[in-house]
Amino acid sequence: MKIVVCVKQVPDTAEVKLDREKNTLIRDGVPSIINPYDRHAIEAALSIKEQAGGGTVTAISMGPPQAEAALREAIELGVDEGVLLTDRAFAGSDTLATSRALAAMISIISPDVIFCGKQAIDGDTAQVGPEVAEFLGIPHVAYVRKIVTVSDGAIRVERLMDDGYDVVDTSLPVLFTAVKELNTPRLPSLRGKMAAKKAVIKKITAADLSIPEGELGLSGSPTQVNRVFTPEARGGRKALSGSLEEQVSALAGELRAMSCA
């Protein structure tokens, strides 16, 4: 089983602040971490490999040279190799340009399964996973909360929905995006840490992917950020309890009180 897991290095949003004038994140001095959802993707990739009794897990990332650290961390956890797409030509990529580049790299590897986190905690778009699948022309299942069975050429998963979950059977190759309910990410091992120290991270440039210049980086990114704002806090909320009659009468009371005010 050949598995690819997409990893993004993000600022630790627990510590990040917003520049109110420029509407951008102040990233200086903020520690970088592996996007937390990607940790669940890594765990899923490793456990599928273990269940299958063999194969390789390749972590790929696109980002500045320092994003190499995220790939080394993935290797500490047991990932076999790391590939970093890093080139000035990639700078300013939106989700479309990012997905195009990642898909180009993944098609070279030609894996059976691709795992992504459901979204990154800095951009929160949840677009890159499904877009990569579209570029590759393969099916995807987003918001996977459980891998039910893995057999030759088919995987059954559960997809988390607002009102429950779907059971989805899919052929391979396939792309999944992981939610945190999927698993508990493992901790690194000493052997993994030693391997990560020695590992050679493969660097890929735009030229290696043979993508036309206009389709990469800023020029390949149709997204325009018009405005960034903090959504207004919602009004107060209250949960009613008791029997149906009690709840109805309490609700009526609340509504009356509001119209009076």
Next chain:
Amino acid sequence: MDYQLTEEQVMIRDLARQIARERVVPVRAEMDEKGIFPWEIIKVLGESDLMGLHIPQEYGGMASGALAHMVAIEELSKACLGVSTTYAANALGTFPLLFFGSDEKKKKFLPEIASGKRLVAFALTEANAGSDASGIQTTAKLDGNEYVLNGTKQWITNGGEAEIYTVVAMTDKSRGARGASAFVVEKGAPGFTFGKKEDKMGIRCSATRELVFENCRIPKDNLLGREGMGFLVAMKTLDHSRCGVGSQGLGVAAGALDEAVKFARERVQFGHPIIGFQAIQHMLADMATAVEAARALVYSVARAMESGVKDFSKVSAMAKVFATDVGMRVTTDAVQILGGSGYMKEYPVEKMMRDAKILQIFEGTNQILRNVIGQELNKEAARGN
């Protein structure tokens, strides 16, 4: 202070610290209260390769050396002495196999110990054989191709949970201490059962239990070394493990110091954080100095052990005595600095103080170990060095 740890030792420290922070701290209070054995944490330690730091690579271990092992014990002890006792007692139980086991026995047992799949326990103590280990009454008699064990071991750490036991029993009572021998006994051996599980003051998540041998039959080749070497096995084992108990004292003291500093910075009385008051500062200064001195001694003894020094009974006893006395004193002072809060279970220092006490008692009481140090001084003077 910078102790010039190697890259590997730093990795081990960081890994043990991460496991302590993410997997031990969130559950330590509950494990303490309910006496839950830390199997989940042992599993993680096994997957992280930390269960095999003391085991040679040819037997599936990491062969990281004594100092790396001390560093791992220290980090786990900062979070929970019950967990670190389970961890360190596993190494204690392994040492007789490592030093006296045949290649065949090592191949059989060590890889599973290194991966954390099976735990080990060391069984020396009995009701009438504590500080006076020559009072052992458990016997082992050769009968054909088997030894037959009879007797009861008391207060055995990891008892009941471990699957492999290194046991000291008398093969020839008439020879006194020279009549003791060491054996490896597997859980499930016919005639081997477990007695009372102890309800303890501290280290409550670690298992402490009686081992009962009633005509327990084990293969003849489960003898470690030769007949009569039991005390040598026990003494060499304890010389190696005592520094680790010192590291436990160092760790719990360092953990309690961190809590005391954090609390003293937050707690406001008379309009100021109490860390600004000299009475508190002086207590913290003494605690920090003691912790650093304990660390310097424990690390130095570990380095001496690694360097191949033959006789380190005296210095490993010193590391144990000094660092565990520091553990008791610093945890007690931490409770004092936290005041009423320190006495409550809501804060971790009351558990640290309860836990620390055992370190002055097990693997040789600090009084007996002072005897060891004193006798060594006498011998050295007699030799003229």
